Amino acid sequence: MIDRATALGDEPLRVVVLYGGQSAEHDVSRVTAAHVLAAIDRSRYVVEAIAIDRDGIWRATPDLHAGSGPVEALPVTGPHIDLSEALAPPGVSQRTVALPLLHGPMGEDGTVQGLLEMAGVPYVGAGVLGSALAMDKAAAKEALGAAGVPQARWATIHEPGWVGDPAEIDGILARLGQTLFVKPANMGSSVGISRVTGGEGLRAAITEAFLYDEWAVVEEAIDGREIELGVLGNVELDFSVPGEIIPGAEFYDYDDKYHDGAAKLIIPAELSRNEIAEMERIAVAACTALRVEGMGRVDFLYEERGRGFLLNEINTIPGFTPISMYPKMWEATGLSYRRLIDSLIDLALERFARRSAKRQTPARH
Ligand SMILES: Nc1ncnc2c1ncn2[C@@H]1O[C@H](COP(=O)(O)OP(=O)(O)O)[C@@H](O)[C@H]1O
Ligand SMILES: [Mg+2]
Known part of the structure; x- marks a missing residue:
C-alpha cells in the first residue's frame, strides 16, 4: 500500500464525490454515495458532493454530514451548477480529488474521467483508456486475447455488418456451441444480456443487445x-x-x-x-x-x-455499498470501508503526481 504522507498536506484535502449518473445504476450510485459520505474520514478531508441527474445535469448537493440520520440515498435535486467551477472553484486553492461513484455508461466508461483530466483534477479509479477498455466488452476481449488472458470463446458483432441470415447464425453456433450469452458491448448490471439456446434464441438476443449498443458480443456459456x-x-x-x-x-x-x-x-x-x-x-x-x-x-x-x-x-467502479462484494472482500482482508476510501484517494494522488511528472512538450537536446 502506498505512503500515507502523500495524502497529507497542510490543508485538508478537498474530496468531491460524484454520484447519480445517467445509467441504469443511477439509484445504486445514490445509495453508495450516502454510505461513502457517512463513512469518509472528515478529520482528513473536506467533503463535497455533486449529483448528476438522469438528464446529465450537474447539481449541488446540500451539505450532508456523517451521523445525520439513517443512510438512505442522496438526493439529486439541488441547484444546477457550473461544471468547471464545481470541480475547481475560483478562490479555492485547496487540492481536490474527485471520487466518481458512477457505474456504467457516462461514468465508468472514460467519459467522466476525460472531463476530470481536462479539469486537471486527480480522481479515483482507472484513467480514460482503462475505463473505456474495461467497459467495452468487445474491445476488452480483444485486448485480453492479445495479452493471452484466458477467457470464454467469443464472437464480436457490429450492427451495420450484421445480416443475421441462417449462414451467420449457424456459423456462430458451430463455433461457440448451442448455449450462449449475448451482451451489448457497452452496458453493465446485466442490462440487455441474455442466455439463449439455439438459432432462434440467438437471433432474438442479438436484436435485443442492439437496442443498447451497435457492438455486441456472443460468448459460449461457461x-x-x-x-x-x-x-x-x-x-x-x-x-x-x-x-x-x-x-x-x-x-x-x-x-x-x-x-x-x-x-x-x-x-x-x-x-x-x-x-x-x-x-x-x-x-x-x-x-x-x-x-x-x-x-x-x-x-x-x-x-x-x-x-x-x-x-x-x-x-x-464496482458496486460500493457496504454490502457490495468489493468492499466486503476488502473488509474480510482487513481493510475497513473507511480505510478503503483512504487508500483509493491516496492512489488517485499518487497516479496524478506520477503522470504529471511526464513532459507535455519535447525535451531539448
Ligand atoms: N460466458 C458466460 N458463461 C456463463 N455465465 C455468464 C457468461 N457471461 C456472463 N455470465 C453471467 O451473466 C452475468 C452478467 O454478465 P457480465 O458479463 O458480468 O455483465 P455485466 O457487465 O452486466 O455484469 C454474470 O455475472 C454471469 O452470471
Ligand atoms: Mg458482471
Whole structure:
C-alpha cells in the first residue's frame, strides 16, 4: 500500500464525490454515495458532493454530514451548477480529488474521467483508456486475447455488418456451441444480456443487445463457479481475498443484483492457495492489458474440471455499498470501508503526481 504522507498536506484535502449518473445504476450510485459520505474520514478531508441527474445535469448537493440520520440515498435535486467551477472553484486553492461513484455508461466508461483530466483534477479509479477498455466488452476481449488472458470463446458483432441470415447464425453456433450469452458491448448490471439456446434464441438476443449498443458480443456459456477478486493499486497491485457469487436466478441478472437480491455472496470463496495464486496472476495480466489502475473487481468464471479460471470482466467502479462484494472482500482482508476510501484517494494522488511528472512538450537536446 502506498505512503500515507502523500495524502497529507497542510490543508485538508478537498474530496468531491460524484454520484447519480445517467445509467441504469443511477439509484445504486445514490445509495453508495450516502454510505461513502457517512463513512469518509472528515478529520482528513473536506467533503463535497455533486449529483448528476438522469438528464446529465450537474447539481449541488446540500451539505450532508456523517451521523445525520439513517443512510438512505442522496438526493439529486439541488441547484444546477457550473461544471468547471464545481470541480475547481475560483478562490479555492485547496487540492481536490474527485471520487466518481458512477457505474456504467457516462461514468465508468472514460467519459467522466476525460472531463476530470481536462479539469486537471486527480480522481479515483482507472484513467480514460482503462475505463473505456474495461467497459467495452468487445474491445476488452480483444485486448485480453492479445495479452493471452484466458477467457470464454467469443464472437464480436457490429450492427451495420450484421445480416443475421441462417449462414451467420449457424456459423456462430458451430463455433461457440448451442448455449450462449449475448451482451451489448457497452452496458453493465446485466442490462440487455441474455442466455439463449439455439438459432432462434440467438437471433432474438442479438436484436435485443442492439437496442443498447451497435457492438455486441456472443460468448459460449461457461458451466462454472463465479469468483471475484478485488484489486487495489497502481503499479503494484494488492489483492483481496476472493469472493464467490451463487446467483439466485439462471445467471446473475439485473433483478438478482438489485431487486430480489437472491444471490448469495460467499467471502472468502473456498479455494486453495494455488488457485488463488493463479487468479492473482491472471488478474495482473488482465489489469495490465486493460490499463486498470486504482481499483478493480476482477470477475472470473471458474471451469474447475476444464480450462480453469476464465476472465469474465473487470469492473473499474464496482458496486460500493457496504454490502457490495468489493468492499466486503476488502473488509474480510482487513481493510475497513473507511480505510478503503483512504487508500483509493491516496492512489488517485499518487497516479496524478506520477503522470504529471511526464513532459507535455519535447525535451531539448
Ligand atoms: N460466458 C458466460 N458463461 C456463463 N455465465 C455468464 C457468461 N457471461 C456472463 N455470465 C453471467 O451473466 C452475468 C452478467 O454478465 P457480465 O458479463 O458480468 O455483465 P455485466 O457487465 O452486466 O455484469 C454474470 O455475472 C454471469 O452470471
Ligand atoms: Mg458482471
